[in-house]
Amino acid sequence: MKRTGFILCLLLALAMTVSMAGIAAAQPVQKNVIMATTTSTQDSGLLDVLLPIFEKKTGYFVKTISVGSGQAMAMGAKGEADVLLVHSPAAEKKFMADGNGVERRLVMHNDFIILGPPADPAKIKGMKKAAEAFKKIAASGSVFMSRGDNSGTHSKEKEVWKAAGVKYEGEKWYQQTGLGMGQTLAVAAEKKTYVLADRGTYLALKKGLGLDILVEGDGILLNIYHVIEVNPKKWPKANFAGGKAFADFMVSKETQDIIKTFGVEKYGSPLFFPDAGKKEEALGK
Amino acid sequence: MDIILEGIRQAFILLVTFDPEVLGITLFSLKVSGTATFISLFIGMSVGTVVALTQFPGRKFVVSLINTGMALPPVVVGLFVTIFLWRNGPFGFLEILYTPTAMIIAQAIIATPIVMGISLASMQQLPKKLRLQILALGATRLQMVRILIREARLPLLAAVMAGFGGVISEVGASIMVGGNIMGYTRVLTTATVMETSRGNFDIAIALSIILLLLAYMINLVLTYVQQRERPR
Numbered sequence: 001m002k003r004t005g006f007i008l009c010l011l012l013a014l015a016m017t018v019s020m021a022g023i024a025a026a027q028p029v030q031k032n033v034i035m036a037t038t039t040s041t042q043d044s045g046l047l048d049v050l051l052p053i054f055e056k057k058t059g060y061f062v063k064t065i066s067v068g069s070g071q072a073m074a075m076g077a078k079g080e081a082d083v084l085l086v087h088s089p090a091a092e093k094k095f096m097a098d099g100n101g102v103e104r105r106l107v108m109h110n111d112f113i114i115l116g117p118p119a120d121p122a123k124i125k126g127m128k129k130a131a132e133a134f135k136k137i138a139a140s141g142s143v144f145m146s147r148g149d150n151s152g153t154h155s156k157e158k159e160v161w162k163a164a165g166v167k168y169e170g171e172k173w174y175q176q177t178g179l180g181m182g183q184t185l186a187v188a189a190e191k192k193t194y195v196l197a198d199r200g201t202y203l204a205l206k207k208g209l210g211l212d213i214l215v216e217g218d219g220i221l222l223n224i225y226h227v228i229e230v231n232p233k234k235w236p237k238a239n240f241a242g243g244k245a246f247a248d249f250m251v252s253k254e255t256q257d258i259i260k261t262f263g264v265e266k267y268g269s270p271l272f273f274p275d276a277g278k279k280e281e282a283l284g285k
Numbered sequence: 286m287d288i289i290l291e292g293i294r295q296a297f298i299l300l301v302t303f304d305p306e307v308l309g310i311t312l313f314s315l316k317v318s319g320t321a322t323f324i325s326l327f328i329g330m331s332v333g334t335v336v337a338l339t340q341f342p343g344r345k346f347v348v349s350l351i352n353t354g355m356a357l358p359p360v361v362v363g364l365f366v367t368i369f370l371w372r373n374g375p376f377g378f379l380e381i382l383y384t385p386t387a388m389i390i391a392q393a394i395i396a397t398p399i400v401m402g403i404s405l406a407s408m409q410q411l412p413k414k415l416r417l418q419i420l421a422l423g424a425t426r427l428q429m430v431r432i433l434i435r436e437a438r439l440p441l442l443a444a445v446m447a448g449f450g451g452v453i454s455e456v457g458a459s460i461m462v463g464g465n466i467m468g469y470t471r472v473l474t475t476a477t478v479m480e481t482s483r484g485n486f487d488i489a490i491a492l493s494i495i496l497l498l499l500a501y502m503i504n505l506v507l508t509y510v511q512q513r514e515r516p517r
Contacts, residue, residue: 034383043483048467063383065464080371080382182482205484237372 033242036065036072036081038088038152039180041225044200044271046262053258054249060242068180070150076100076228079235083243084228085250087152087198089280090159092226101228102240107250108259108272109224109283110199112156114215115185116142117192124194130218131163138166141173143193147184148176152223157196160220185209198223200271203263222283225272227251251276292490299491306468311495314472315503317385318453321392322400325448328393329400330441334430336401337408338416351405354398359391363458366391370462383464388472391458396448403447407440408433442511446504453500473499 041047042064051062065072065081069088075081077100085107086092096104114124114133122140124133137144147154161168168174175193177184181201188195189209202213215221227247232240249255256274263271275283299307336347369375370382381387411433419429434441456474463470465479473496480489 032380032383039482042479045483051467061469063464063466063469065383078371079373180482182484207484235373237377 030239030242031059031061032063033060033083033239033246034063034065034075034081035083035085035243035246036067036075037085038069038072038225039066039182040087040153040198040201041085042066043180043182044204044263046200046259046272049258049262050250050255053255054246057249058245060245062246068147068149068151068154070152070155073100076230079230079238082230082239083246084230085225086228087223087225088155089224089226091152091155092228095228099234100231102231103244103247104226104228105247105251106275106278106280107225107227108256108274108276109222110272111216112153112196112221112223113199113202113213114194114221115188115197115202115211116194116214117210118212119192120212120214122194125212125214127215128218130160130215130220131165133215134160134164135166137194138164138168138171138173143173143175143191144168145184145188145191145193145195146174146176147181148178149180151181153181153196153198156221156223160196163220185211200263203267203269203271224275224280224283288486289490291487293494295487296491296494300495307492307495309468310471310473310476310492311499313385314453314474314496315499317388317459317472318392318449321389321452322396322445322449324389324393325396325400325452326445329397329444329448330404330434333401333404333444334408334434337405338430338433348405351398351402355402357395357398358457359395359455359459360457360461362391362394363461366394366458366462382462383466383470385463385470387462388459388470391462392452392455395455395458396452399451400444400448403444404437404441407437407444410440411436439511442507446507449503449507450500453496453503 037047043066047064051064055061065075067075069086070091072081072084072086073088073091073095076084077095077098084101092104095101114130116122116124122133122137122142124136127133127136146157177187179187181197182205184195185197185201185205186209189211194214195211202211227250229240229243229247230238232238256276259272259274260270263269298304333351336344336351366387367382370379370387371377372380372382381390415436416429416433419432424432454474456478459465459470459472460475460478463472463475465471465475473492477489477492477496480486480492
C-alpha cells in the first residue's frame with residue numbers, strides 16, 4: 001500500500017508538471033486556434049485533409065470543435081472560439097450585426113436535398129419546389145424527421161417550412177432527433193420518414209441507408225459555408241491573428257483547389273463547390 | 286450481422302498492423318483514464334476512509350451525497366467543467382479547455398465519488414472489533430488505518446476497477462472538454478462516436494472491440510492482484 005501511495009504521488013506530480021509546462025509554452029505566442037464548426041465539415045472528412053496543411057504552413061494548432069452551427073455561433077458570441085466555419089446564413093448575418101464577428105467570407109457551397117423512403121407516401125419525387133414538397137408532406141401526414149438542434153440544416157429546414165406556410169411545430173407527424181446529421185439520417189432511414197440533409201453527409205452515408213433523393217435543385221436549398229473571425233475588440237482573449245490566418249487559408253487558391261476535388265475519388269462527385277471571392281447572391285444562378 | 290464480422294475483421298487488422306492512429310488513440314485513452322483514476326484514488330480513498338472511520342453530525346447526509354455522486358452523469362460533469370474552463374470563465378486563465386489536462390480533471394471528478402463510495406462501504410464493513418483490537422495492541426491511528434486498508438484491499442481494488450471502468454467508457458465529458466481533436470484529445474469512445482456519425486460502422490465496431498479488449502486487460506491485471514492471495 002505504501003509503495004502504491006508513493007507511485008501515486010509521483011504520477012500526480014508528473015501530471016502537474018506536464019500540464020504546467022503546457023501552459024507555460026502556450027503563453028508567449030498564442031499557438032492554439034479554436035475553430036468552431038458544423039458537424040458536416042468534420043464528418044465529411046474535409047477538415048482532416050485541410051488542417052494538416054494549414055498547421056504545417058503556419059505553425060498554428062487548430063482545435064476543431066465540431067458542433068451544430070447554432071452552438072458554434074454561440075461559442076463565437078461568447079469569445080470561446082477564434083474562428084467559425086458555419087452554414088447558417090440568416091443566423092450569421094445576425095451574428096455580424098451584433099458585432100460578434102469582424103469579417104465574414106464565403107468559402108464554398110453544396111446543397112440540401114429532401115430525402116425519403118423509396119415508397120414516397122407523400123408523392124413528392126421530382127418536385128421542383130422544396131416548399132411545395134414540404135406542403136405535400138404535411139398534408140399527407142407522413143412523418144418528417146427534423147434535426148431539431150439549431151444547426152444550419154435545422155435553420156434551413158425552418159426556412160423552407162416558413163416558405164411553405166405550414167404549421168409544423170407540435171404536429172404529430174413532425175419529429176425531432178436533437179442529433180447530428182449522420183445520426184438523424186440513420187433514424188429517418190430506420191423509421192422510413194422524410195428528412196432534409198446536406199448532400200455531403202448523405203453521399204458519405206448513402207451506402208445501405210435506404211433513403212432516396214426526392215427533391216433537389218431548388219434555389220432555397222443552397223447550403224452556403226462562410227468563415228467568420230471573432231471580434232477581438234469584444235473578446236481580447238480570442239486569438240485573432242490565428243483566426244484570421246485560418247480564414248485567409250480557407251479562401252486561398254490552394255485550399256479552394258483542394259475543396260474543388262475533395263470527395264470525387266470516393267463518392268464520384270465533389271462534396272463541396274469552392275466559392276471564395278464570389279457574391280452570395282450569385283450562387284446557384 | 287455482416288457489419289459486425291467486418292468490424293471484427295477491421296479490429297484484427299488494426300491491431301496486428303499496429304495502426305499508428307489507433308495505437309495512439311488507445312495509449313492516449315489509457316493515459317487519460319489512468320491518470321484520472323490515480324487522482325480519484327488519492328482523493329476518493331482518503332475521504333472515503335475518513336468518513337468511514339469517524340463519527341460527526343450530518344454524516345449520513347455526507348454519505349448520501351457521496352453515494353449520489355457515484356451516479357454523477359458524465360455529461361453534467363462535462364458541461365460544468367467546460368463552463369468553468371471557458372476563456373472567460375472563472376478558470377479561463379489556465380487555458381486548459383480542449384486539452385488532455387481538462388479531460389483528466391473531468392474524468393477524475395467522475396471517478397472520485399465512485400472510488401469514494403466503494404472505499405467508504407468497504408472500510409465500514411470491517412468488523413468494529415478489529416479496530417479496537419488493533420488499537421489495543423498499541424498501534425497508532427495511522428498504523429491502524431494502514432492495517433484496515435490492507436484488510437479491505439479486495440473491495441478497494443474493486444473500487445479501482447469501478448472507477449477506471451467508469452471513465453474509460455464515458456464519452457459525454459470527454460467530447461465536451463476535450464473536443465475530440467485528432468491526435469490531441471481523441472480517445473477511443475469519442476472516436477467511436479465520430480466514426481459512427483461518419484457512417485464508418487466497421488471502424489466504429491473495431492474501435493469498440495479495442496476498447497473492450499483494453500478494459501478487459503486492465504481488469505485482468507487488477508483481478509490477478511486482487512486474487513493473489515486466497516481471500517479470508
